[in-house]
Amino acid sequence: MTDLKLKLVYRHETTSKPILSETVLKTRIPINILDAKVTPSAGEMIVDVPASGDKLKEVISSFQVSAVIVKEITPTLEFDLDKCTSCGACVSPCPVQCIKQKKDWTIEFDEVKCVQCGICVDACPVKAIAFL
Amino acid sequence: MAEQVGAESLRSYEAINAKIKKGNAVVLTAEEFVGYVESHGMKAAMREVDVVTTGTFGAMCGSGAFLNFGHSEPPIKMFRCWLNDVPAYKGIAAVDAYLGATAMSETRGFDYGGGHVIQELTERKEVELRAEAYGTDCYPRKSIETTITIDDLNQAILVNPRNAYERYNAATNSTDRVLYTYMGTLLPNFGNVTYSGAGQLSPLYKDKSFETIGIGTRIFLGGAVGYVIGEGTQHCPQNQFGTIMVRGDLKKMKPKYLQGATFHGYGTTLYVGVGIPIPLINERVAETASVPDEKIVTDLVDYGVPSRNRPSLRKVTYAELKSGKVSVNDKSVNASPLSSYKYAREIAEVLKQWIQEGSFLLSRPAELVPNYREVKPLETRKYEPRVRDVMTSKIIAAKISYDLKSAANLLVEHNIDHLPITDEENRLIGIVTSWDIAKAVAEGKKNLSEVMTKKVITAREGDAIDIVSRRLSQYNISGMPVVDDGNHVIGMVTTDDIAKLFKR
Numbered sequence: 001m002t003d004l005k006l007k008l009v010y011r012h013e014t015t016s017k018p019i020l021s022e023t024v025l026k027t028r029i030p031i032n033i034l035d036a037k038v039t040p041s042a043g044e045m046i047v048d049v050p051a052s053g054d055k056l057k058e059v060i061s062s063f064q065v066s067a068v069i070v071k072e073i074t075p076t077l078e079f080d081l082d083k084c085t086s087c088g089a090c091v092s093p094c095p096v097q098c099i100k101q102k103k104d105w106t107i108e109f110d111e112v113k114c115v116q117c118g119i120c121v122d123a124c125p126v127k128a129i130a131f132l
Numbered sequence: 133m134a135e136q137v138g139a140e141s142l143r144s145y146e147a148i149n150a151k152i153k154k155g156n157a158v159v160l161t162a163e164e165f166v167g168y169v170e171s172h173g174m175k176a177a178m179r180e181v182d183v184v185t186t187g188t189f190g191a192m193c194g195s196g197a198f199l200n201f202g203h204s205e206p207p208i209k210m211f212r213c214w215l216n217d218v219p220a221y222k223g224i225a226a227v228d229a230y231l232g233a234t235a236m237s238e239t240r241g242f243d244y245g246g247g248h249v250i251q252e253l254t255e256r257k258e259v260e261l262r263a264e265a266y267g268t269d270c271y272p273r274k275s276i277e278t279t280i281t282i283d284d285l286n287q288a289i290l291v292n293p294r295n296a297y298e299r300y301n302a303a304t305n306s307t308d309r310v311l312y313t314y315m316g317t318l319l320p321n322f323g324n325v326t327y328s329g330a331g332q333l334s335p336l337y338k339d340k341s342f343e344t345i346g347i348g349t350r351i352f353l354g355g356a357v358g359y360v361i362g363e364g365t366q367h368c369p370q371n372q373f374g375t376i377m378v379r380g381d382l383k384k385m386k387p388k389y390l391q392g393a394t395f396h397g398y399g400t401t402l403y404v405g406v407g408i409p410i411p412l413i414n415e416r417v418a419e420t421a422s423v424p425d426e427k428i429v430t431d432l433v434d435y436g437v438p439s440r441n442r443p444s445l446r447k448v449t450y451a452e453l454k455s456g457k458v459s460v461n462d463k464s465v466n467a468s469p470l471s472s473y474k475y476a477r478e479i480a481e482v483l484k485q486w487i488q489e490g491s492f493l494l495s496r497p498a499e500l501v502p503n504y505r506e507v508k509p510l511e512t513r514k515y516e517p518r519v520r521d522v523m524t525s526k527i528i529a530a531k532i533s534y535d536l537k538s539a540a541n542l543l544v545e546h547n548i549d550h551l552p553i554t555d556e557e558n559r560l561i562g563i564v565t566s567w568d569i570a571k572a573v574a575e576g577k578k579n580l581s582e583v584m585t586k587k588v589i590t591a592r593e594g595d596a597i598d599i600v601s602r603r604l605s606q607y608n609i610s611g612m613p614v615v616d617d618g619n620h621v622i623g624m625v626t627t628d629d630i631a632k633l634f635k636r
Binding site: 085086087088089090091092093095097101104105106119122123125126127 | 189190191310312316317318319323324325326391392393394395396397401403456465466467468469470471472473474475477
């Protein structure tokens, strides 16, 4: 099964409703919250959905019925390994540990785990990491 | 009697160079030597191995280059000059300049600096040169704008006043916000650890008594041959914070080993590749060259404290740092380097090859780098105002039992915006602002406890004004209570108080 990451945008009126929990109960898919923030005007969550096919469609429509805007997250970070010096400055700041150094210290990026927070883009001293 | 520092009791430079010329010198990288000593024992290792090569590739702010542009027609005595909008130091001869690694572009700021210009010069790219002058009888021209490449320059000499720190502090962050430092990005609440330096490959650590490194030591610098020209600034060898000053021909260097860099929120710098051959001239040198990561210790320092004297949380070895996990306050925290160990290895390997090929001979220094130097701080002898000089000492505070109306009355009566809330012993437990009260009234709330901010940002009366104003802007607040050691409120300091200081 392939995991899919979704960005869920809640409008102000819907932030207080347990929409995610209801979706989990209804679809029985163990949705994992990777990142969540609430601002005065909206709420935003990045979730990992371990489902595909009809099950995935069911999850998406469950959110949409409750007026949550659903966007699929596709990989948008690019590591330019020609520029990269394998220094490691991006590794420990990553909040989800999706950047690792191999035995020979070269960088390994796990885009499935990435939540695109962008902290590594700023942390890279030689600008080898960029949003696509 | 103890052997003299730098004694060549195991082998002389001449003997080593004779072997290099014959092609039978035994050279190992420092990493290989550590392993060789473990497997063959110290006695055999120091008898068999002639030279140990080291390497490091890290951000070295103490770097820059002297450039000579040649004379234009009509000639100019450049008074100020810029390379790709990065200012270079012009307090020297007419068409000489010193371009420092941390100088920043006047148009692109943090994204581009002296380090980047140096890299582009080694890439043989065109660089814009702009200069201004006041005009003299001998140098009539008053301005010039042209482009140059490194091949147009008469000299391009890398002269780095402080390179290759023997080791460096590891960094972490106790505060509740992300810090952007020269030690990289530090996550809040001890969220990660960063470190710098190559540990068991570190050039200066491998001769930590400074018995072979001195003026005239031939080294690998930026991909070419360079030389040590003395101790570096802030050299403090007795604490294993030794540094060196180096020079080399920039025209021969390679961009791979000389890279412009930016530390987000901090500024620009230059990553420099340095490798030093350590000749095993005596037993002590062989001993230090064999020190493994497990025995190279540094301090884990809290960069959340914006002071010269940042507290050390614990000692940590490079072996633990390189494992990627460091325990901080009983929590396992991710650690990662800022300097490239991969490149450090490569540099030690390249230097080893140069020596094995016979193209790189070792040089006996004319004078060794000192193995003791006191490092003194900069004292501020002019009095600088502290919080106690600007704060309001009259304490107006509310108790938690007050209702909103009496709190509002206090604010109005005293014409203030911030109201600390204290317990019976005058200890701080919260704060409300006039805005909080307005909002509470709008939302129909009644009690102070519902409204107040419990996590209060505070100041101490001895805090420097610069630190406090930075804190105010970081948290986007306009005032904070001043508290003593027991968290008792002793006053208030606001942006108005600080503004008055500058109006005087």
